[in-house]
Amino acid sequence: MMDETLHPKYETTICPRCDRNFTCLKSPLCWCMEYTLPAEILDGLELIYEGCLCKSCIEKIILDFDFKKRINTYYNNYGK
Numbered sequence: 001m002m003d004e005t006l007h008p009k010y011e012t013t014i015c016p017r018c019d020r021n022f023t024c025l026k027s028p029l030c031w032c033m034e035y036t037l038p039a040e041i042l043d044g045l046e047l048i049y050e051g052c053l054c055k056s057c058i059e060k061i062i063l064d065f066d067f068k069k070r071i072n073t074y075y076n077n078y079g080k
Contacts, residue, residue, distance in 0.1 A: 009025070009026065010023050010024075010025060011024050011026055012024075013051065015052075015053050015054035016049040016050055016051050016053065017053050018054060018056065018057050020054055020056070026052075031055065032055070032058065035062065037062065040065070
């Protein structure tokens with residue numbers, strides 16, 4: 001029996017956010033592991049989507065979260 005963490009199985013899946021096809025390794029060696037997501041994002045994604053998201057959607061969500069965080073920090077420091 002082959003250890004799938006050493007020889008992961010590539011799987012083509014559909015992103016539940018944008019409906020695009022993408023490749024997922026379904027293992028700790030997957031490309032998505034290069035991203036560090038804040039707990040607030042992970043908790044929300046697990047509630048909204050079933051399954052993995054594509055690279056483009058993950059990047060958009062991270063950028064949107066970072067932008068909102070910066071805006072909130074600005075308003076908290078300088079007012080509206």
